[in-house]
Amino acid sequence: MKVYYAHCVNIYNTEQERQDIDTLQKLGLEVVNPNNPELEAIYQKMKGLFGFIGAFTKVFLDLVDECDVFAFRALPNGKITSGVVLELEEATEKGKIIIELPTNIKNRSLDKDETLKYLNDKV
Numbered sequence: 107m108k109v110y111y112a113h114c115v116n117i118y119n120t121e122q123e124r125q126d127i128d129t130l131q132k133l134g135l136e137v138v139n140p141n142n143p144e145l146e147a148i149y150q151k152m153k154g155l156f157g158f159i160g161a162f163t164k165v166f167l168d169l170v171d172e173c174d175v176f177a178f179r180a181l182p183n184g185k186i187t188s189g190v191v192l193e194l195e196e197a198t199e200k201g202k203i204i205i206e207l208p209t210n211i212k213n214r215s216l217d218k219d220e221t222l223k224y225l226n227d228k229v
Contacts, residue, residue, distance in 0.1 A: 107134070107135055107136065107174040107175055108135065108136045108137075108138055108172065108173040108174055108175070109130050109133075109135040109136065109137055109138065109173055109174070109175040109176070109177050109205070110138045110140075110169055110170045110172075110173040110175070110176050110177070110193065110197070111126060111127065111130060111137050111138065111139050111140070111177050111178075112140070112170075112176065112177065112178040112179070112189075112190045112193045112194065113126065113141075113178065113179040113190065114179070114181060114187045114189075114190065115141075117179065118141040119141065122179070123139075123141065126177075126179060126207055127139065129207070130177055130205075135175060135177075138169055138172070138173055140166055140169065145165060145166075145169075148165055149161050149162070149165045149166070152164055152165060162189065162192065166189070166192075166193060167192065167193065167196045170193050170196045170197050170200070170202070171196065171200060173202065174202065174203065175202060175203045175204075175205065176193070176194065176197035176202040176203070176204050176205070177204075177205040177206075177207060178190050178193070178194055178204075178205075178206060178207065179206075179207040179209060180206065180209045181209070182209060182210045183210070184209065184210065
């Protein structure tokens with residue numbers, strides 16, 4: 107199965123990108139990474155012809171459509187950049203399996219006492 111790995115350009119060529127790709131490959135998925143010089147060249151050429159959205163649709167959203175699974179990484183604050191949002195909407199519309207790679211787990215984690223309080227409040 108192929109997975110489209112959507113992430114903000116500021117993650118390109120970082121340890122985080124390498125870890126994410128490794129994680130997806132360990133799940134047995136073939137990773138389609140938009141951080142690819144050939145794709146960027148095609149995108150830049152098409153952007154001149156069709157504008158941002160037209161080129162983005164033709165290059166990146168078409169890749170999303172070709173994949174079985176869609177994986178994405180939000181920013182550390184939980185926000186999702188506009189390009190990733192467009193790709194996520196496409197994946198959702200096409201009924202793809204969607205994986206959100208974990209972000210900022212330490213700040214989202216409850217300790218034992220917080221967990222017990224949460225559980226008691228819900229009972």
